[in-house]
Amino acid sequence: MNDHTPRIAFMGTPDFAAYILKALLKTYPQIVAVYTQPPRPVGRGYKLTPSPVQELAIANNIPVFTPSSLKSEDTQKEWQSLNLDVAVVAAYGLILPKLILEAPKLGCLNIHASLLPRWRGAAPIQRAILAGDQETGITIMKMETGLDTGAMLLAKKIFITRTTTTSDLLHRLTQVGAEAIIEALPLYLSGKLPLIPQPEEGVTYADKLAKSEGHLDWRLPAFLLERKVRALNPWPGTWFEIGADRIKVLKAELIPDQFPYSPGTITDDKLTIACGEGALRLLSVQKVGKSPLTAEEFLRGYELPSRQLVNVAV
Secondary structure, three states, X not given: OOOOOOOEEEXXXXXXXXXXXXXXXXXXXXXXXXXXXXXXXXXXXXXXXXXXXXXXXXXXXXXXXXOOOOOOHHHHHXXXXXXXXXXXXXXXXXXXXXXXXXXXXXXXXXXXXXOOOOOEEOOHHHHHHHOOOOXXXXXXXEOOOOOOOOOEXXXXXXEOOOOOOHHHHHHHHHHHHHHHHHHHHHHHHOOOOOOEOOOOOOOOEEOOOOHHHHEOOOOOEHHHHHHHHHHOOOXXXXXXXXXXXXXXXXXXXXXXXXXXXXXXXXXXXXXXXXXXXXXXXEEEEEEOOOOOXXXXXXXXXXXXXXXXXXXXOX
16 A cells, blocks of 8 residues: 555454454554454453453553444444554454445455355354364455455465364464464555455355253264364363263263263263263363362262263253
8 A cells, every 4th residue: 555554443352353463563553443342241240341352452552442333323433434444353243234344445354263165153163173174274354244255365274183172273273363464464455465255165154152062962973072072162161961960071082982881871980971972081070160170080079880871961
């Protein structure tokens, strides 16, 4: 954009977005505005707490806007008055109406945590692990009104291993997301980065996670349950029940051998549970309101008859 200092706004909310904003500020300290979700009640005292992005913006003396929606006329006029060249969006959490998307001269760029068109939508990191994907990544895309349907500027790939958790993947994608936008933005602003339409084939949707997905149904194959444990912690978490007790599973490993037991049967003194196919060995568990325990610690304080059948979902 010649010698013109670009007018950039940033839109984001959680730690993922704050890390990217911090990296962006090293190259573009002149960011003119930050949009983030309003402060939320946190903890037992329900104290209103600003988002990580808001805290970072305040620390850097950047004007912060926290609308609960972008649909009001006043909010949209305020946005238009910023006279932006581009907006960078990372896990903002609000829908951007057409007027908001089109107000910046070069539109809005989203840092999306998947290799589009795979895993458009709300939970791309968890869905990639649940599906057993071997790779994922970051896509920088120009936003449009469709759900993650916009043209792509840049993609960076990373691998998912058999032990990768959501926390692992989020940490790596946060770093890669920062690297990708820092690489893409100057090229885009100077007109040197072409827009590539997303392929029509290979589209999948990463539906929002539901609490019920965390219930471990022992009739399923062990490899699916092991993926759940890696994908759904810390939220919504994974659990099963023994009698009236709900037991959270924090870490587990796949035991592929076949067992001559019904699904839900505890097969040994290492908290190995038979599944519809193979078995799952629980390495770290937690009773409600208690501290996490290793399987050995748990069994030491929890009387279990040999091969007790744990509850199976119906």
